[in-house]
Amino acid sequence: MTQKHHARQEEYIADITVDCVMFGFHDFQLKVLLLKWPGANAWSLPRGPVRRSQLITDAAISMLHTTTGLDDVFVQQFQTFSRPEERWRSGRTHEAAASHPHLTPSLISVGFYALVDFDRVKPSVEGTFQWCEMADVPELLFDHHDVVESALLALRKDLRYLPIAKLLPGKFTLREMQKLYETILNREFDRRNFHKLLMSYDFLRKLPEKKTGSQNKSPHLYTIDFDKYESALQDGISY
């Protein structure tokens, strides 16, 4: 064992990673950022190690910064997963790990989800990270498919109390916001009632601009007053 290898072992907590489900919303669709492992033809979520001197949230933020270049991303820890040694010693992950030394699963992974403004993300490694629609997520390494599913359930549960609207771009239409809610909750809302409900919370600011594009009408653009949004979330937003 070289001295450098020994130093690295000391620095990081063994057997633990932070695994991150990065959500983005684009073109009325919820997407997730996936990592393609070069040379292994396998996909996973981005993940990173945790230093012994570091809070796990900081480990997640640092990993997201490396991945996306952003340093003000909303992250939320949602569940911790365990993968007992025996269970991954077979199947797809095992094969991939045999071909690629970095593909060994960690025994414990702390799951975070992140909400990012899709337009601002510049994945740092061209072609390696890729946005993928929720419906088209390919087979993932480790238990990352479960992690994605659980993150979506957590997002659904957190919609009342956490600033999920951070997924929207700086300016958006009410139809976009409705679609975001509908996608996360997997149900449809009546347009009029939903807009009335949203406006009743007083955190949306109507802009003078309208959205231009291929649609028949040019709908109004809105933006969020995040102070008012935060205080509405304190009591919980019903829908």
Place this chain on the structure above:
Amino acid sequence: MTQKHHARQEEYIADITVDCVMFGFHDFQLKVLLLKWPGANAWSLPRGPVRRSQLITDAAISMLHTTTGLDDVFVQQFQTFSRPEERWRSGRTHEAAASHPHLTPSLISVGFYALVDFDRVKPSVEGTFQWCEMADVPELLFDHHDVVESALLALRKDLRYLPIAKLLPGKFTLREMQKLYETILNREFDRRNFHKLLMSYDFLRKLPEKKTGSQNKSPHLYTIDFDKYESALQDGISY
């Protein structure tokens, strides 16, 4: 290093524990089970190690079984905590750890809460484990005070979707159930409206028996139809 010591290191995941907030409800009060460390005059939550071959939930269940003798406890993972090495190298926990080799904090602790029927718990070590009212929780080792606070917040959030009524005894009065909700939510409900709301869900069964005791009236006793309760929780219980 003895051979036995080496075997133990291999068997468990280093630097990780499961830490458990066991809630009980008794005499209209929410209580939590604490552990008094013999010889250290210090309190903490019960905690346990995680085997490399074990799911973290199983580690929590196994620890709860050792602690209470129960093997059908509802446990819910709610948050994972990290304690960077530098941060606990001072203060109360550091002093206690110096005096007692088992009192070293783990770098990562996966927090679970458990809901138990108070009357059924027989703490296995007389005088070491003790129920404590939420308002009277003493100073706790590690970051266990934060863990208790976070568990209560999680319980509050989960009240819509998880079977929190498992905290009640097999037979209970509507007043007891109301008080449980009020305690967890830290707010008061109008008696009539709350009872009407509860009865609207169809998971309560009125028993022929009444509660006898020191009160002026003898209120009716109720029990829960857990099948109906589970299906009400699927949609979420409003209050």
